[in-house]
Amino acid sequence: MADDYVRRTAITRLEVTDEQRDLLEDTISEWKRGCQLATDMAWGKCNTKSDVQPLAYDDVREHTDLGSQHAILSTHQAAQAITGCIEQKAKGKKVSKPTFTAPTVKYDTRTMTLFDDDTVSLSTTESRVRCDLSLPDADDGYQRQYLGSDEWSITESTLTARDGDYLLHIGFRRPKNDTERNTAEDGTVLGVDLGIENLAVTSTAYFFSGRELTHDLREFEKVRAGLQQTGTRSAHRTLEQSSGRELRYVRDVLHRASNAIVDEALRYECDVIAFEDLTDIRDRTGASWGHRWAFRTLYEQVEYKAEAEGISVKQVGSAYTSKRCAECGFTAEENRATRNEFRCVKCESEANADYNAAKNIGMRYVRRGQQSSRRTGNSQLALKSGTVTPNGGYTAYPDGFEAEFMDKPHPPRANPSG
Numbered sequence: 001m002a003d004d005y006v007r008r009t010a011i012t013r014l015e016v017t018d019e020q021r022d023l024l025e026d027t028i029s030e031w032k033r034g035c036q037l038a039t040d041m042a043w044g045k046c047n048t049k050s051d052v053q054p055l056a057y058d059d060v061r062e063h064t065d066l067g068s069q070h071a072i073l074s075t076h077q078a079a080q081a082i083t084g085c086i087e088q089k090a091k092g093k094k095v096s097k098p099t100f101t102a103p104t105v106k107y108d109t110r111t112m113t114l115f116d117d118d119t120v121s122l123s124t125t126e127s128r129v130r131c132d133l134s135l136p137d138a139d140d141g142y143q144r145q146y147l148g149s150d151e152w153s154i155t156e157s158t159l160t161a162r163d164g165d166y167l168l169h170i171g172f173r174r175p176k177n178d179t180e181r182n183t184a185e186d187g188t189v190l191g192v193d194l195g196i197e198n199l200a201v202t203s204t205a206y207f208f209s210g211r212e213l214t215h216d217l218r219e220f221e222k223v224r225a226g227l228q229q230t231g232t233r234s235a236h237r238t239l240e241q242s243s244g245r246e247l248r249y250v251r252d253v254l255h256r257a258s259n260a261i262v263d264e265a266l267r268y269e270c271d272v273i274a275f276e277d278l279t280d281i282r283d284r285t286g287a288s289w290g291h292r293w294a295f296r297t298l299y300e301q302v303e304y305k306a307e308a309e310g311i312s313v314k315q316v317g318s319a320y321t322s323k324r325c326a327e328c329g330f331t332a333e334e335n336r337a338t339r340n341e342f343r344c345v346k347c348e349s350e351a352n353a354d355y356n357a358a359k360n361i362g363m364r365y366v367r368r369g370q371q372s373s374r375r376t377g378n379s380q381l382a383l384k385s386g387t388v389t390p391n392g393g394y395t396a397y398p399d400g401f402e403a404e405f406m407d408k409p410h411p412p413r414a415n416p417s418g
């Protein structure tokens with residue numbers, strides 16, 4: 001992406017009173033209405049901020065309780081969503097008018113102020129609220145390297161409601177050094193977790209269900225087992241024919257999944273797709289031969305499709321990716337209470353277990369160079385902000401895109417001529 005800035009996001013919970021909660025809820029709901037109103041007005045007419053804002057601003061002000069700056073931002077959000085649709089359409093994708101359902105609201109430096117005492121002041125539909133940031137204890141918090149830094153300045157931030165909590169995704173940026181360029185070594189990484197219930201889950205919260213594959217594989221294995229017992233020549237021929245058909249179903253599912261993974265990487269402008277070590281998946285999931293074959297095939301499909309797009313595909317060690325909390329890094333058996341649910345016993349964050357694993361897999365690739373002093377990469381993990389919902393259809397790009405960086409700060413790259 002042609003951008004002169006390195007962008008990072010620090011995510012933190014807010015401590016809110018009941019009164020503040022009501023105001024934030026109201027602001028989120030008015031924000032969604034404002035974005036929708038502006039989108040409805042501009043859809044099919046215009047898509048730049050400078051066109052959508054004068055078209056929709058007065059109506060947003062009149063029909064919502066948003067303050068003037070939030071009204072402006074909502075027209076910009078609408079412009080961005082419509083532009084995303086136009087880009088998708090240019091790639092031959094089917095698009096429909098964006099709808100704003102995610103419980104989020106955008107902030108900029110006019111509507112949000114961070115203070116040195118770890119509090120933040122946020123505009124709402126009424127008065128401003130001032131809340132404490134609920135930051136991790138001293139050394140655990142990667143957020144500190146941005147919050148207290150002269151190098152990083154605040155840009156757009158997003159407030160997201162999730163299970164009664166408010167998460168603030170604070171956007172930071174700093175100018176790029178001359179030598180910084182997005183390559184496989186310091187670009188954006190998409191983490192992918194493979195499994196049986198969910199065939200694939202990405203660090204951007206894209207869920208590809210495993211149900212269809214499991215069904216097709218079962219049919220395939222049934223045909224195969226039944227015919228092998230018969231053992232005759234004609235049975236052998238029937239096996240070849242029917243496995244041709246059953247196998248086609250299986251391959252078709254895998255192609256759809258691999259396309260979806262590569263699309264997700266393109267959508268978030270990723271340079272690397274990271275999977276966990278495929279031999280580890282076999283041990284961990286206790287998968288049947290069919291699933292093991294399917295994982296390998298899916299990986300190979302992603303590999304060649306991604307390479308055609310200039311994206312590299314890597315495997316990382318999978319130790320503890322299912323037991324480590326992607327939010328605070330705490331690793332424990334108890335974090336994984338059930339098959340699907342991840343609940344960190346330290347920071348209490350909850351997530352779909354496969355989604356948590358996908359973030360860890362991507363993060364492992366991001367952090368891969370820590371032991372090596374030669375590495376001065378700036379990799380980041382592609383994440384989606386907001387509530388994690390199993391894939392519910394089309395979301396307007398780049399709505400909710402966040403890149404998170406949890407590594408320790410690196411020194412600037414050494415003199416490239418040296």
Ligand SMILES: [Zn+2]
Nearest residue numbers: 325328344347
């Ligand atoms: Zn945690």
